[in-house]
Amino acid sequence: MLLLDGRICAQECKKKLKERVLADTALGFRPPGLAVIMVGDDPASAIYVRNKEKEASLLGISAQTCHLPRATTEQELLAHIHEFNAASDIDGILVQLPLPPHISASSCLLAISPDKDVDGFHPNNAGRMTLGLPGLRPCTPQGIVELLSFYHLSPAGKKAVVVGRSNIVGKPLAIMLAEPLEYANATVTLCHSKTANLAKECRSADFLFLSVGSPRMFGRDYVKEGAVVIDVGINRTKEGIVGDADRAALEDRVLAITPVPGGVGPMTIAMLLKNTVKAWEQNR
Ligand code: NDP
Numbered sequence: 001m002l003l004l005d006g007r008i009c010a011q012e013c014k015k016k017l018k019e020r021v022l023a024d025t026a027l028g029f030r031p032p033g034l035a036v037i038m039v040g041d042d043p044a045s046a047i048y049v050r051n052k053e054k055e056a057s058l059l060g061i062s063a064q065t066c067h068l069p070r071a072t073t074e075q076e077l078l079a080h081i082h083e084f085n086a087a088s089d090i091d092g093i094l095v096q097l098p099l100p101p102h103i104s105a106s107s108c109l110l111a112i113s114p115d116k117d118v119d120g121f122h123p124n125n126a127g128r129m130t131l132g133l134p135g136l137r138p139c140t141p142q143g144i145v146e147l148l149s150f151y152h153l154s155p156a157g158k159k160a161v162v163v164g165r166s167n168i169v170g171k172p173l174a175i176m177l178a179e180p181l182e183y184a185n186a187t188v189t190l191c192h193s194k195t196a197n198l199a200k201e202c203r204s205a206d207f208l209f210l211s212v213g214s215p216r217m218f219g220r221d222y223v224k225e226g227a228v229v230i231d232v233g234i235n236r237t238k239e240g241i242v243g244d245a246d247r248a249a250l251e252d253r254v255l256a257i258t259p260v261p262g263g264v265g266p267m268t269i270a271m272l273l274k275n276t277v278k279a280w281e282q283n284r
Contacts, residue, residue, distance in 0.1 A: 002151065002256035004230070006143070009150040010266035014059060017270075017277050021060040024281075032280035033090040034063045034118070037080060039103065040070035045096050052094070055269055061276055062089070074103045078111050085113040091283055092118035092276040115283050118275040121168065130175055136275045141173035143267025144209065144230055149183040153228055153256060155207040160186035163195075163202065163218075163244075164211030169232055173209055198222070210244035219246040220253060229257040232264045 025031055034056050038049050049065055056063035066080055077095075084093045093116045095108050109117075114124035120138035128135030148155065160177050164170035174190040191201050202208055202222040208229045210218055215235035223229060223245075233244030243260030250257060258264055 001251050001254055004147055004151055004153075004256050004258045004263060006147055006258060006263040006266040009147050010143075010270035012150065013146065013267075013270040013274060014055070017273055018059045020277055020281075025060060029284060030089060032061045032092070032276050033087070034061050034092040034094065034276045035066060035084045035087075035090050036063065036094045036096060037066045037068065037077070037084075038096040039068045039072050039077060040100050042098065045098070049096050052269060052272065056273060056276065059273055059277075061273065070100050072100075072103070074107060077103055077108055081108060081111045085111075085116060090116065091280040092116055092272075094119055094272070116279055118272055118279055119168075120172075120275065126167070126172070129172060132179060136279065137176070137271075138168055138172045139271035139275065140169050140211075140232060140264060140268045141176045142274075143271040144173060144232070144264060145176055145183050146271065147230070147258070147264070147267050148207075148228075151256065153207075154183050154185075155228075156182070156185035158186055158206035159189070159204055160207040160209065161189045161191060161202055161205035162209040162211070163191045163198070164209075164213075164232070165190055165192045166211065169211040170209075173211070177207075177209075212244050214244055215242050216246040217244050219249045223250055223253055225253055226255045227253075229254050230264065231258050231260050234260065234265065 036049050036052055038045055053063040053065055084090045093112045099105050109121050114122045117125050117136055120136040125135045129137055162170050162174045174188045177184050177186040178188045191198055199222050203224050205227055208227050211232035213233055215237050229245050231243035231245040235242050241261050
């Protein structure tokens with residue numbers, strides 16, 4: 001069984017990005033700029049934001065966090081977004097989710113300029129992705145395709161099953177896997193909580209992508225022998241962070257699997273940095 005190590009792949013991606021940043025700043029270009037907006041004091045969000053800032057700085061990206069109090073109104077948050085949209089030294093804007101309930105996440109995400117939408121969540125970018133046009137792609141699906149390519153595991157012509165249809169993972173992943181591209185070209189089925197006979201659908205998969213958020217839900221009954229399993233789930237349990245796959249039960253059954261933590265998670269951050277560098281190269 002091959003363990004698909006997202007940390008190693010992410011390191012490789014970040015090394016290449018750093019070289020791009022160093023080469024162009026040596027030519028006199030200003031460094032890339034990333035603005036991270038966080039509202040409130042959610043401890044998990046605070047860790048994610050600090051990580052993103054640290055990782056960005058290591059690549060020579062100038063990252064600034066705008067930490068706003070929980071009582072911030074939607075209008076105030078939108079004003080910050082508009083300011084960053086207009087700032088010529090900012091290439092990427094990221095609003096850390098979740099937001100407090102009195103703020104509409106979709107209004108804020110819509111307010112981010114599509115050129116600076118490094119999460120790839122804006123409808124312009126989602127539409128461009130659906131049409132196969134260039135644009136900023138959502139980080140987690142992009143990271144998964146990059147991880148498959150790093151390990152030379154192509155789903156082309158194979159049956160891919162994606163479980164979970166969120167706008168940030170499952171839906172865009174299903175679209176990207178069906179693209180006529182080298183590490184895609186799969187025959188894709190998208191499953192969700194209303195799917196009839198989920199286990200049977202999953203067992204038909206040569207490539208199984210799990211993005212449900214249910215600890216160790218997917219054991220041997222759900223996985224075909226020799227399948228590649230990409231586990232996106234991050235579930236906090238008493239024993240620590242675990243994925244959606246029951247990895248211990250699958251180790252002698254699968255061809256390859258991503259660990260949790262250390263699989264898809266590091267790739268998501270690497271793709272955020274990749275989108276920031278891409279936006280910088282296009283907008284400066
Ligand atoms: P959402 O909660 O938005 O979506 C979950 C999806 O799973 C929904 O489509 C839901 O179906 C489906 N689902 C729930 N229960 C079942 C079930 N019993 N059978 C079949 N389908 C089911 O989650 P996200 O996509 O945002 O995240 C999913 C997981 O991935 C979470 O653990 C999250 O923490 C993790 N994650 C990890 C990232 C990483 O970088 N590694 C990045 C983003 C998320 P329905 O639509 O019908 O309700």
